[in-house]
Amino acid sequence: MGGLRKKSNKRVLIIVVSAIVMAAVIVAVVVPLALLEYKNRVPHSDGIKATKSGLDCYPEAEGNRSLVDKSKCTQRGCLFNADATLGQPICQYTEKQYTLSLIGTINTILGFQAILMQAGQSPFQGDIIQWTFTFENRGNDLARFTLDSGLSPRYKVPIPMNIPTSSGLNPQYQLRITNNESFAFQIIRKSTGTVIWDIGLGPGSLILSDQFLQISSKLPSSNVYGLGEHEHNSFRHELNKTWPSFSRDQPPSWDAEANLYGVHPFYTCLEDLNGSSHGILLLNSNAQEYAFTNLPSITFRTIGGILDFYIFMGPSPEQVIQQYTQAVGRPVMPPYWSLGFQLCRYGYNNISNLKEAVKTTALYDIPHDVQYVDIDHMDKQKIFTVSQDRFPGLNEYFKELQQNGMRIIYILDPCMISNDTNYLPYEEIKKIGGNIKWAKGISVPANSSDSDGAILGYVWPQGKTVFADFMKTTVKQVWKKLIVDYRNNLTFDGLWIDMNEPANFGTNEERPFNWPVDEKPYWSLNCTHNSLEDPPYRPKAVYRWDTGSKLGRLSDKTICMSTVQGNNDEYSHYDVHSLYGWSQTDATLEAARLATSQRSIVISRSTFPGSGRYAGHWLGDNVSQWSSMRKSIIGLLEFNLFGIPYIGADICGFFDNTTVQLCKRWMQLGAFYTFSRNHNSIGFLDQAPGQLGDVVGYASRDIMRIRYQFFLICTHCSIKLTLKAQL
Structure with missing residues (x-):
């Protein structure tokens, strides 16, 4: 562009x-x-x-006539009709x-x-x-x-x-x-x-x-x-x-x-x-x-x-x-084991809490086929690392679970810290010039580029990060090798890729929300002003983010549009931004299959038409409310239309504290999600079904036993979906 x-x-x-x-x-x-x-x-x-x-020549107003006057309308060369009837645009x-x-x-x-x-x-x-x-x-x-x-x-x-x-x-x-x-x-x-x-x-x-x-x-x-x-x-x-x-x-x-x-x-x-x-x-x-x-x-x-x-x-x-x-592209065929019940939490915080969640689930005889860990298992939230202080022996524990028939999935983000000495993932991607770079001729904001010209942001790791460019063939190859090699350090059966919109914290603000308050001067990625960062038409993806103090921008919560991607830097991020998650999925699935020598599975947060060929999806960070549970049904139906039938929502809710009745009913509903995972966030109540007492524990056991009776039917349906999208 x-x-x-x-x-x-x-x-x-x-x-x-x-x-x-x-x-x-x-x-x-x-x-x-x-x-x-x-x-x-x-x-x-x-x-x-x-x-x-x-x-309507002034669609940003969305029918609010107080936001449009004759001057604004005629400035676009349009006709201002003060006598327009209700339902007709006032600027035409x-x-x-x-x-x-x-x-x-x-x-x-x-x-x-x-x-x-x-x-x-x-x-x-x-x-x-x-x-x-x-x-x-x-x-x-x-x-x-x-x-x-x-x-x-x-x-x-x-x-x-x-x-x-x-x-x-x-x-x-x-x-x-x-x-x-x-x-x-x-x-x-x-x-x-x-x-x-x-x-x-x-x-x-x-x-x-x-x-x-x-x-x-x-x-x-x-x-x-x-x-x-x-x-x-x-x-x-x-x-x-x-x-x-x-x-x-x-x-x-x-x-x-x-x-x-x-x-x-x-x-x-x-x-x-x-x-x-x-x-x-x-x-x-x-x-x-x-x-x-x-x-x-x-x-x-x-x-x-x-x-x-x-x-x-x-x-x-x-x-x-x-x-x-x-x-x-036809939907990916999920492995048989991925139809089982899956348990996750951002906030286990240490290996003892992880083991307790697995133990209490087993105490209620709840079928439990897949166990996750989120970014809190990492060393300072750096991908391809494990915190030896909080999760000592994690690989051995995972192998023990695998020997007992359980499968392991853990999270990978696309961003890598840039200021950590001898951090292999960053060095390997940088060696091939594989991170998203600022476009030539752009006035790069202060302290927002590494020595290779890559854009810097701030996400979960405690330092400035770069963003791998998965539009480059060489990056896909290095990414696959990093995954395959890392399985020697931490075993897995499937992978969960998150933050791949791509996400960045604090863009165009004073500082990211997780920047240490006492670490000054503050820094945040602030994008320059040009026709890519601030296009002449501000779509709802921009003006929906307006606040009383500032106007929203395309780059809010992500990286700047004035960056380039592709084998020859032929694409502007302005054009391919929404392809980032899609571009990451195929290499991740191929790596998982190479590493495990099995069919494996990838769960991706950001998707685009064609993502279903390589990954399933979950509906994101929902809330522990009855309304979220109800809306999850609509989301599941829509993603089936989009060609991603391996789909689910965070059972019992991600944010806020769940309740016994809500979690009981959500476990009963979630038993019929194709991707059935209980997951919630740090700082809230432990909600593994076995940790919420008899009401949730026994109800979860009973409904999951019913789910498992349909496994052969689900597998048959998966085969037909993969071959012909037919049920």
């Missing part, structure tokens, strides 16, 4: 003239009607109808402000391309005068369309997609284009005539510029499910809401509308009473948001990359997910 590009008037004129000449010489080739119906300069018809008013796009017109088409092997020319100006700068709309027939069940710059290359998400390479002979869909006031199109289900994608919502339906891309569509129904990662109150989406999407170290239950750990720009929609369904994926990893209206309609906004949409035609809900996971 580059900065804003400045073009001379002469260059713009040359481009315009060239485009007009090109349009004049294009010879139109008829595209089969099964794929395309094209109407040029005719009134809107068949569902594409102009609206009297445009879409207008047709004259910005349009994209079709000036020519070109047939391709898989479909066709339309050349679009911009007139007017985008409200957020960075105008790009020419765009290319590409539509592809990717088999009978999959349509793909992209909107990309016709003038210069733009960032594209580098995840592998397994999609057909030839066209289907009888596609379920038909494309219809109109070019009246501006370019618009529909995608229609041929069997029913249902319009499943329709950007004919009037001005503002399609706006494309360097750091602001927006597309809006009517929805065939309000039965929409998916889009994450958030904590939703209902499985079916509530309309008239905007949801931010940008990987962030943000626990659920603390902000009902915040962006959480992962990004999943995929939804399914039930179109009619017969259950006809489709799924839509926007393959974009920049900060983005999804805005619903009661029409019903949906608007996607993103601040970089291209618009790359995949439409999965189903027609049944199950077929939609089969088609989606075929494209992004």
Whole structure:
């Protein structure tokens, strides 16, 4: 993702003239009607109808009219309508402000391309005068369309997609284009005539510029499910809401509308009473948001990359997910033992407390297959270390548990301390230049870079940290070797990767919360100001973090956007931030399998489409409340849609003290999570089921015995999910 590009008037004129000449010489080739119906300069018809008013030009206000005045609205070139009725935006796009017109088409092997020319100006700068709309027939069940710059290359998400390479002979869909006031199109289900994608919502339906891309569509129904990662109150989406999407170290239950750990720009929609369904994926990893209206309609906004949409035609809900996971990757097959009950705690603090939790669980005859340790087992929270003061003999104890049939999983964070003498993980990654670095030409904040140019932050270790760049092939290899070699020091059967949004403490603040109060001068990572750190449009992933004293920034709780990643530093962190967790999972799973010579399992906090190929997920740092328990059901259902069926929540809650009744009921619910783990945080009540007395202990024993009766069924389901995403 580059900065804003400045073009001379002469260059713009040359481009315009060239485009007009090109349009004049294009010879139109008829595209089969099964794929395309094209109407040029005719009134809107068949569902594409102009609206009297445009879409919301001031979406940050989220309908709060007190936040928008005429000056703010007209500054964006939009129309301020003080008389707008309730439900209409008070600041509206207008047709004259910005349009994209079709000036020519070109047939391709898989479909066709339309050349679009911009007139007017985008409200957020960075105008790009020419765009290319590409539509592809990717088999009978999959349509793909992209909107990309016709003038210069733009960032594209580098995840592998397994999609057909030839066209289907009888596609379920038909494309219809109109070019009246501006370019618009529909995608229609041929069997029913249902319009499943329709950007004919009037001005503002399609706006494309360097750091602001927006597309809006009517929805065939309000039965929409998916889009994450958030904590939703209902499985079916509530309309008239905007949801931010940008990987962030943000626990659920603390902000009902915040962006959480992962990004999943995929939804399914039930179109009619017969259950006809489709799924839509926007393959974009920049900060983005999804805005619903009661029409019903949906608007996607993103601040970089291209618009790359995949439409999965189903027609049944199950077929939609089969088609989606075929494209992004089938779910990983979890080992049989990982279906068992798992116990964890951040706050064992020493090996005696760990042993006590295992002992009391056994006293109640509660099936217990997997035991964890969190970062408190480490020496000063440094990965690949064990505290010999607090956890002496940990490896021997783990081997004893393994000999008795139990499995071991422990935590690994991606950050490594940079100022510890002879710390092997840091030295090995630094040796290959493998940490995320500041981009060239950036004014690096004071004391925020190591000698290799890597960005420094502050997380759990007691010192400044670096962040391994898993977009580099060499880093993946070193990471795998570190894991395989370390198993000689501390045995394991699976791995748990955390803090991989990536998380950083105290960004743009005076000091991190865990910086020693008496250690002065204070230091914190403070990102510079430029178009990547503070883009012209502030999405909800930014303004949701505004406080009374300061404005939120993309880099809050993470690292700066003005850094680079990739084998040749070809990616800006601005573009690939939300891919960090995804990029870590494949190497971690491969290392676990090499080290154990078994199938193994990886649990990842941050996920993206395709993460399910390598890892399961838990829903993060929830709260010991009945509402969190209820919402966990919604989260589990959503991650099944996202292709990550090995999923669970922290049973009994992570933050706050649980209660006997809550934990009893949550253990009974959690027995039916595919990933069934009781886990909570330091400073709160010990909540291993055997430590809460007879009510929880015996109830946990009884329900887990029932769970274990379904193991063969669960394994059979896992095989079918891995092979065909089928139950």
